[in-house]
Amino acid sequence: MASRDVVSYDTPLSRVLRILASLFLALYLVWTLLPFVVMFVSSFKDMLEAFKLPAVGDWAGITVFFEFTPTFKHYTSLFTENSFGTYILNSLIAAGGSALISVVFGSLAAYSLSRVDFKGKQDLFFWIISTRMAPVVAVMVPLYAIFRSLDLVGTLPGLILAYTTFNLPFAIWMLKGFFDNVPYAIEEAQMVDGATRFEAFRAILPLVAPGIGAFIVLCVLFAWNDFLFAAIIGSGGAKTLPVATRELVQPQNIQWGSIMAAGVVTTAPMMLLGLVIRKYLVAGLTMGAVKE
């Protein structure tokens, strides 16, 4: 067996390149992770401490960032002065509801699309995927008008349906690719062994269950992180976390501590879920173009 990497030989140039590469990597990591650190740390700071900055050009003064007494008051105020408990529930119901609808109906459709050929299949498929790719604002214009006439604006069912506009086509597209990778011969073997068509379908479910679970999580992620639909379709009765966080920005009084705390509350669960389905995350984020 050959080694994984193409061999490389040490030359002065390659040594310099390696050092430059490490430097670049270090800088990039700082730039990509620093905002998280600031958000996390600031959510435990009192207002005045959070606003402390060194003088311009005083690089040594960076240490003031760490000079503070941790406080949980921003977190508690989210749940006492604001009703973040309700918003979390709203987010959960809207995201979870649309994820379930999308994956349950999506997997049935994806399975059929994967196993049967018919005229116009490509067109149907393109319609499905273009629904996913449509700009959210553009979709929202007619959806808002329709939902208003049906009294769905400001309700959780309305928001669930709105999220389904992007989650259902996503689920169909991803799960079709997923079912394509399950050999049909396994189902055929089941049928020859004595299973009915439906039993054969059921027999491959254990094979695809982890993937289906991961796609539910991905759908939750997309819906949970949405702001536009929630701001317009959900406005009023179905306020979700990103919208509630945004509302902490008031012209006269921007409650930065609470915003950072709310940011942590909104982001942390999704990061954990992302780690749980790490294996499917890349495929999900790239619409299946990349499989790790």
Place this chain on the structure above:
Amino acid sequence: MATVTIRNVWKYYGETPAVKDLNITCPDGSFVSILGPSGCGKSSTMRMIAGLEHISSGDILFDDVRVNDLAPKDRDVAMVFENYALYPHKSVYENIANPLRLRDVKEATIKERVEGAAKLLEIGHLLGRRPHELSGGQKQRVAIGRAIVREPKLFLFDEPIAHLDAKLRAHMRGEIKHLQRTLGTTMVYVTHDQLEALSMADYIAVMHDGELQQWGTPSEIFNNPVNAWVAGFVGEPAMNFLTCGIKGEGDKVSLMHRNFEIPLLAGQVRQLNGAAQTGTARMGVRPDALSISMTKPDEAAMRGEIFVNELLGGDMLVEVALDDCRIRVKTTPEFAGKPGEACYLTVNRDKWHVFDAGDGHAYF
């Protein structure tokens, strides 16, 4: 166990016919191989027998029962797939037990049968493993185990050993043949490898372009091919073909080429009958029906020049340039000719064939 009758069966995919008017009868307990290159319709035929494809026209009967409209599960067949189609999330034991579970067999019976099958296939020590922990040969045995555990009417094997390496393939040929003899169940075995078909089957159905070319025992197929296509497909190294002129009348007819003229044997003249008028025919000779020598043995010998020698262990294959074509001859490793030297070929006329120059059918 069953006799399988395929009667006037057609298979269309859209407008394209994949199987054309197929008629085959597999006798009860026989080992039948369907042989042909990829795309010849052999797999479609097998899948129609299994019930995985609908039959476009015609009938398939098990004994005297028409099975056209039966679902796979009701046909009582067992199939081994080309890529094994094992259930990756189940253990070997559960894979083999699957057909029994689907039939609500009692747990004790399942255990007994699975272990029996595993013992027969020498995979008893693998029962706790998952398919991904097995080698190709082991997966293949598990797939066979799944097929034999149930004692079905009919075995269907779809190129089951195509993905194994050469040595293992040779070993499995013997195993599968022995297994079929032991169980006595009718077997339909699809393959594109003529060696597999010749070495294992009781009967071979040679298919090409969706049509049955020839049905017969391995020796009939090998020794009396019905047309040039079958003759060329079966046998390794492949048969040599040479387009020749036909000369003569009455009892003396010979095949003519630029530098030789070989008379037909007495019986063969009759078999050729009217074809002499057409003027040309195709001669077919297998490499082992030719002998080579460095000196001219008789008048009928063909003169050529050695092109290249290949030593194949116990045999030597000599490629001889004969005018603008090349002929392969099997000889012994002691043969001393060098490339570029002149040589002479003699045809064993008991074993040669003459095919029609037009449609390729065999005169003898």
Place this chain on the structure above:
Amino acid sequence: MTDVSSLSGSTRDMGAQLFRARAHSVEVEARPRAEISHKPRNFNPPLPKHYYFYLMAPAIAILAFISLYPFFWLIIMSLQDVTIGGGEWVGLKNYTKLFTDARFLEGWVLLAKYSIMCLGLQVGLGVTLAVVVNSSRYEKYLVTALLMPMMMAPAVAGLLWLFLYNGTFGWYHWLLQSAGILDSASILAGSNTAMYAIVLVDVWQWTPLITIIALAGLKRVPRDQLEANMVDGASPLRNFFAIILPNLYPVLLIAVLLRFMDNFRFIDSLLVLTGGGPGSATKILPVYLFEVAFKFFKLGRGAAIALTLLLVTILLGKLLVRVFEKPQGGKG
């Protein structure tokens, strides 16, 4: 006799290799035993695949209700003057007005500018990062770290960066000032700098997407091509431009198209950060559409704008699907 014998020994052997297969297949050709010309009698048509359609039906029905039906509504709305109360037919007026609407045209220009800046930076950084990460021992952990920004709600990311950019207490503001890049005004307040600010946020959040896609492309670069090129005498740098980059091209195209369409789709962080301002310096088309439809509630005009946006996206989508379906790898 052909002129085979006149060739030199080694050439002849090579010739023998080449000819061996041919010499024996030449005369073996398909000769059906008997031509079967008649079509079968009592032909059974293939059985209908109806149960597959039953499985598809619910998803199709839902999609029709939330995508097809709104699409027709959108067309109808674009021909009306829709306000909260109801609609009034105005024909093509909504469309003709667009041509004289400076904000609309500017919105497209800004969208193009925004997308090109984002993509240029993201592809440059993303590919470099992919090459660096690919040769690192800690690849798995690095990729996980890089995925983090993408888990954050874009609106929250916008708020976070609003904090970081803040002119009096923002750490990035301080950083930019200390580095001498910016004077005391906030980056978000300047009509020249605001665009860079929102581009940076997009770059922060989505460069890793390009990186992971490029990383997958790097893994697919055929090793034999690299090695052949090295044996032929190429330096690592030449290898990169001659072998790696061309092999990367198809996956990068997918990445760029995906990001391009996302720039059309998502304006969450932009709305939070600048809301299109200062003035209309960052009012890219989707933001303008948002304003027209949901701030001024001119839904008819909004519908007309939305249709133009949809049209462009669908064209891009067609392109993307075609790229998806092409076999990947190989030279672009």
